[in-house]
Amino acid sequence: MSAPDYPKTRRGDATETIFGETIADPYRWLEDDVRNSPEVADWVERQNALTNAFLDRLPAREWFRSRISELFDFERFSTPYQRGGRYFYSRNSGLQNQSPLYVRDTLDAAPRLLIDPNQWADDGATALSGWAPSPDGSKLLYSVQDGGTDWRILRVLDVATGExxxxxxxxxxxTGLAWVGEEGFLYSRFPEPEEGEDFQALNYNQAVYFHRLGTAQESDQLVFSTPDHPERNHSASVSDDGRWAIITSSIGTDARYEIHAVSLDDTGSGDWTARALVTGFDNAWKFIDGIGDRLWFVTNEDAPLYRxxxxxxxAGHPQWREVVAQQDQPIDGASIVGDRLILSYLRDASSAVRIYTLDGAEAGEVALDGIGSVGGFSGHPGNDEAFYSFTSFNRPPTIYRMDVASGETxxxxxxxxxxxxxxFVVEQRFYHSKDGTRVPMFIMRRRDLAEAGEPLPTLLYGYGGFDISLTPGFSASRLAWVEAGGAYVVANIRGGGEYGKAWHDGGRRASKQNSFDDFIAAGEYLIAQGITAQGGLAIQGGSNGGLLVGAVVNQRPDLFAAGNAGVGVMDMLRFDRWTAGRYWVDDYGYPDREEDFRILRxxxxxxxxxDGVDYPALLVTTADxxxxxxxxxxxxxxxxxxxAERGERPQLIRIETRAGHGSGKPTDKAIAEAADIMGFLAYWTGLDAPE
Structure with a gap:
């Protein structure tokens, strides 16, 4: 199964001279929106036809499709959210394309179907995105995502009737979804794009509006905007008791915010005056909650691991007061439930949970079941219960209820x-990168194969960007890979948030090469330690992780047998010209500044x-x-x-229709894509499907 004859792709003559270097861009015409360009649509059709014909021949693909479907077929619940005595949560019976939303009128009542997004589109590609019940639980604000786009449509239903x-x-x-009493809600929007530009135009001038129920959107009241700074983003949340609206403003992807507060006691008269609490875009400020006039935040000001x-x-002159000092591990989440602060920490990229009083006195820990990730905690100040989830590589999410006073779960x-x-065995190891930095990785294998100690076909996954931490989580497709006899590895490379601000800074802008060096060193370690053999290593990453795969394949093509680059940022000289790409300069730098250009180039x-390089087999995945x-x-x-003049292994692209960056993808499309990817990577690493 060597490289096929590829469809002919027209080469244009577009060039740019940037800081004295002439950059040829012969395929710039492929930037055009497939919906508006017959030539791009034809190219997509020809590429998909070639790829599908190739994938149809993969011997392990059908086994992966069948087994991933079986592993996917389990009940999946979101963490319940209680409002007005009602409990709201999503539940997927297993293979439903989208997860319906249910409500219980009491904790012990039978669940009642509230929204079934599977009825919204014949292809299952219209999803229920965010949702928020009103304070008394009588109404539900929810957002609709169609075909994977980042755009949302907001609607409201009556919880009692479903109308x-x-x-x-x-x-x-x-956008956030923030109720203001029972009368209306705050949301964030952009101006309507020009016709045909909704999937490509840059996003500027986001603003926060108040929508009063029963009125048209055209009557919504502008609450907060910065027309003199169109690059700024603004999102609203409301304290649990409804006293304060918090406006969080950002200028990119960095956790550097300005914070304004609006007293909701005054909004009945139409006064939305915003009071500045934090200015300057210097540090992270993450709102936890408020009780009366006292507000709690997590910040990395003077605390790179957060406090x-x-x-x-x-107060006459309000002052910030430290409640919980920085610890030796970064804070990953924070909630106020009952009269307690519940803080989630990252201990070498795995969750640990500690409890404090509202004044910062230690009040215990939450016992977790080994290496894994905790989600939540869902609850309210003054309530006596909290809900949270726990998952790991070999454990789908389980939802727990905790009595806050006793700590019983x-x-x-x-x-x-x-x-x-x-x-299955899940272990954590540490290895050293090119510059000597100690980097963690997680390894999952079948217990019998781990004990035998023989090299296995290995799938190495990474991300390394935007302060995002890779923590243990369940994946049906990765478990199928391990069941088939492979090893699955996650490398917690620099650029993520696993060790706080320094870890993020160590893998972005001028230091971005560290992310690639860390990932390459992970592959070298796996071969040196006998986890896998030379020729048995596949790599995978999505979005910024797709960039990671593309970069390391160029830098060390000899190290990898195959790769999957999903929805990747591949043109680092033009990424800031579309939709949300302008935000990413915080991590990547500015292509129009010479110092940054040299690094990006x-x-x-x-x-x-x-030319002349024996590249790994590549399957690039994206969506229209x-x-x-x-x-x-x-x-x-x-x-x-x-x-390019390359080796004999194929370089293919799989282009999904009516799908986006990942969220909202229907289950059947997710399973089909995963089977294609795993079947492709298995072939080139020597992983045979079980009989």
Missing amino acids: VRQDEIRWAKF VVSIDLA TIFAQPEMAFDPDN AYSPLHNIQ TDDRVVPGHSFKYIAAMQE
Whole structure:
């Protein structure tokens, strides 16, 4: 199964001279929106036809499709959220394309179906995105995501009857859902784009609006905007007691915010005056909650691993006061439930949970079941219960209910599994990168194969960007890989948030090469330690992780047998020209500044493809409705890779329709894509499907 004859891709003559260097861009025409360009649509059709014909021949693909479907077929619950005595949560019976939303009128009542998004579209590609019940639980604000786009449509329904109200909000994106009493809600939106530009135009001038129920969107009141600074983003949340609206403003992807507070006691008269609490975009400030005039935040001001502070807005001269000092591990989440602060920490990229009083006195820990990730905690100040989830590589999420006063936990929902978790071993190891930095990795193998100690076909996954931490979590497709006899590895490379601000800073901007060096060192370690053999290593990453795969394939093609670059940022000289791409300069730098350009040019996957290189087998995956990382990145990259004089292994692209960057993808499409990827990587690493 060597490289096929690729479809002919027209080469244009576009060039730019940037800081004295002439940059050829022959495939710039592939940046055009597939919906508006017949030529791009034809190219997509021809590429998909070639890829599908190739994938149809993969011997392990059908086994992966069948087994992933079986492993996917378990009940999946979201963490319950209680409002007005009612409990709201999503539940997927197993293979439903989208997860319906249920409500219980009391904790012990039978669940009642509230919203079934599977009825919204024949292809299952319209999803229920965010949702928020009103304070008394009588109404539900929810957002609709169609075809994977980042745009959202907001609607409201009556919880008792299930009737959808007439309220409808368009052009919401990157928005919170924040009720103001029972009268209306705050949301964030952008101006309506020009016709045909909704999937590519840059996002500027986000603003916060108040929508009063029963009125048209055109009557919504502007609450907060910065027209003199159109690059700023603004999102609203409301304290649990409804006293304060908190406006969090950002200028990119960095956790550097300004914070304003609006007293909701005054909004009945139409006064939305915003009071500045934090200015300057210097540090992270994450709102936890408020009780009366006292507000709690997590911040990394003077604390790169984060600390908890509070402020009393009723004081004559409000001052920030430290509540919980920085610890030796970064804070990953914070909630106020009952009269307790519940803080989640990252201990070498695995969760640990500590409890404090509201004044910062230690009040215990939450016992977790080994290496894993905790989600939540869902609850309210003054309540006596909290809900949280726990998951790991070999354990699907289980939902727990905790009595806050006693600390006692009980299981709220636990899935029945189509496998025995004890048949798998999850371990954490540490290795050293090129510059000597100690980097953690997680390794999952079948217990019998781990004890035998023989090298296994190995799938190495990474991300390394935007302060995002990779923590243990369940994946049906990765478990199927391990069941088939492979090893699955997650490398916690620099650029993520696993060790706080320094870890993030160590893998971005001028230090971005550290992310690639860390990932390459992970592959070298796995071979040196006998986890895998030379020729048995596959790599995978999505979004910023797709960039990671593209960069390391260029830098060390000899190290990897195969790779999957999903929805990747591949053109580092033009990424800031579409939709949300302008935000990413915080991590990548500015292509129009010479110092940054030199760095970006040195590792940009599109611009560092070389003739005469024996590249790994590559399957690039993207989607036509991805308006986060527009598919033109992947189109141009694979066109250049197919044009290059390379080895015998294939470089293919799989382009999903009516799907976006990942969220909202229906289950059947997710399973089909995972089977294609795993079947492809298995072939080139020598992983045979079980009989």
